[in-house]
Amino acid sequence: MKKSQREKYYQQLQKEGRLSEQDESVRAELEDDQLHLIAGAESDPDLPPLADLYSSNDYVMLHGMEPGLGPLHSSIRSIDDLLDRDKIREQDGFPRKIKIGKLVKPGRRNEEKVVVVPSTVEEKFIHDNRFLEQSEGGGGGGGHGDGEEGEVIGEQPVRQGGEGEGTGAGQGKGGSHDVDSNAYDLGRILTEKFHLPNLKEKGKKRSLTRYTYDLTDKNRGFGQVLDKKATLRQILETNIGLENLPKIDEIDPTKFLIAPKDKVYRILSREKDYESQAVVFFIRDYSGSMAGLATELVATQHILIYSWLLYQYAGQVETRFVLHDTEAIEADDFYTYYNSKVAGGTQVAAGYRLINKIVEEESLATDYNIYVFHGTDGDDWDREGRETIPELKKMLAYASRIGITIAEHKYATPGGTEVQMYIRRSGLLEQASDLLRLDNMREDSSEDRVIEGIRKLVSE
């Protein structure tokens, strides 16, 4: 939302007297004029690498191999050992080193998807080049060819990949990864290692897999419909085998020997229908106040839920991603959802409203089980929840589960955030206890706590 629009909204709230002690944080967000850029866009593989001498090597350049993808798979193979080892680290008094569920090498074009893998870094004292590259002044890379000084030689969209490819995308093409397979493994690990509940979703899993019946399978000897072409081929084969085919130009079909097994029929068979039956909305507050740990926590949790759902539903769940500050947008993919930088003010209602709109316009409620997972730091300019609660109520009418995670800032009083206050006050938590769950944790909570949070949100 542009600053001017934000100001208008702010003044409206002020007029209605809905702002008070939280004024300070609101003002900070109001002044925040940054853009929701994609984090790490500078080092995005799609953008030409500006000054990276060391990414090219003989294997890429001469042999045409793609290096570096391997250990990823070998690590997944032994991920259980690695996690066990990581647990022991804690007992030995060292911090854990392996992070699971981190997005590591994402791409934004369609063929390059998000990678969700266990990862680790070898921490060393190294120079930090990032601080200069954040703004334009630093950075800089090599170039070759024509062009006057100052002349723009190409551009690259900041947010969208897809069609809009910029110039000279470097040769360093990231490997194509399938988010699903990696996330699926992660989901399996989560379920097994952290004993996440299998709950009713497990029961519903069957309902997700519809079967249709169709004459697609072939069977020899008996069946519903004779497949003439296949049968003829089979007969020919038999007769060649029997050497009953004297000369190629003197074929007399009446002399063919026909075995009962030669007849090929189509029979009715059960086909899995892979239409997905659940939609999960991930919604995340990306306002200015979410900067830092809060965003990391929410994003991490959403990756974990996402992975776990993929496992539970065997890839048959549809996911939608919504980002909101004072207004909401739908993100096309998990990459954009995960990596968009925080900026702007906060209005939870906007996000909920967008979800309601999507559900209504696409009439999702009739065909799908709908799940909503919302991550926020609990700030809301609309501190009474006057706009949020009605939207939430509307959502409760169709959703199978709404899980709200509040990542509380270090300076906040536990349980005292605006969102939590107004939801508690509304009594919805009690009225719709099986539909609405709320979990609050410190923004610097450990990964275990995050997983515990998932359990709270999804359990019976």
Added chain:
Amino acid sequence: MQLIDQKTKKIMEGCKERAWAAGLSFDEESLEYVVSNRDMIELMPKNMIPTLYDYWVHDVEVLKEKGKYELYPSNPYETVINTRPAISFYNDNNPDWLNVMIFYHVIGHIDFFQNNLYFRHTWEYDLAGQALADKRLIGRLRSEHGRWVDYVIEFARGIDNLVGYHAELAKYNRTGNGCSSRMDYYFDYFLQAVKQVTTSEYVKQVEAFNEYSAKHGKKLGEQAFFADVQKKHPEFDASYEKYLDKYEPDSPDLLQFLIDHSPFLNKDENKWMKSVLQIVRTTSIYFQPQIRTKIMNEGWASYWHETLFLQDDRIGGHEVSYARVNSSVTSMPRVGLNPYALGMRMFYNLEEMADRGCYSYDFRRLSNAEARKQFDRKTGTGRDFIFKVRENFCDFTFINDFVDQDFVDKNNLFVVGQRLNKERMTWQYYVRSRKAEAYRQMLFASLYHPPVIEIVPEKSTDGCLYLNHRHEGKPLVNEYIANTMLGIEYLWGNPVKLETNEAEVKAGSETNDEEGPQVTWRRVCYTMKDRQFSREALETDD
């Protein structure tokens, strides 16, 4: 992994002969292996050294973020490794002509490894054999000490980018200056740091010493001189001994310092850790020159694969296929850096310039552009010149000496800038500068350069280890500091302090494109004590 078949090997032997004839020099033996993708997967995290020790991070890592190559000095892997004999790897389905091209490239690398002086310390032993011995040692230690071996590897690797590579290299060329250490101490430290004498007093002392030597000969003269010194400064001997106690022997880097002086590692039950540290240290030093000669090494290999391939009479008929592969290897990208292309063009340029005699006083005196262009002494020494460059330069000196305006203009090079266009929500790339100086600076900025971190003995009191990060305009990556220090504390056995600079970037919404962001530097001191991390701002002088 298997040896390449005899037919291909024979072809490659033919390549070697042609390369020797062209003036390259390298060992007669080399090993060529055919590798599958599976093999590659296991080799890559180990820098392609099949015998490198096992370490769990190899199983997980390689998801390296772009621009984080400082983290992984493992990056310099080539298609050939610097062992004795040199080992190179091939796909099993390469056509012959491609193997010939790759092999010429490989020969370029081998020649570089075996002649460039920055590799001096790798000439005496075979890494593959050494690594195998190390791997067995680590395997044995693992069976005795279990996972603690991995912690020690982890912590040692945490500081293995700070190894004193240059100090190690310097050993090969250092001759003593003929002075005793007592004299060194007296003139270099005692007079200057302890007594802080004036320059004239210092010169007087030097003269006095020379007089004594002239009168009594070198040995007696020194004795007589120090007898005098003792009279003048009765505390000198005590001070000298104290100095010896504290500073000798000099450790070239943090890892070696820990091996020599760590109270924790020198306990009887922990002595085994020192061999692990030693392995990590030597392995790291071994790979240092590769990452410091990336542009030269690739340029040199590309220069030779092109030169030799085109002269090779055996592969006629594959020129087009070759040209396709070669152009993708050695073309200059519109945006970005390609060390193969850049290095190769530099060598070609050097050869041509030297042929014309441009590295001479006469040429440098010329300021007329046309005259410079026409200048040609037909010296015919271009080849010799690039061979000398290949022997004596590393990436930094190579760029610093030879990327000049003529080169930049000739190859149409420029520095690319990147800026955000908020209206269009795009990143725009533009030509920022065509000046050689700017291009050089951009190259320097992208070269591997680990931070300089020194031990400060004066501040290392009460058993604590005080480290100082010499500021070079960049902060350290903040997130990594705590855990790295945790590792050092473990290896040192006592608290560790690190003094460094933190950057505070003024994030104005409108940054001036040309000047860059405003940065204020704050000097801070981090402490790791009992695995607790703390930070303290230091008073700045200004």
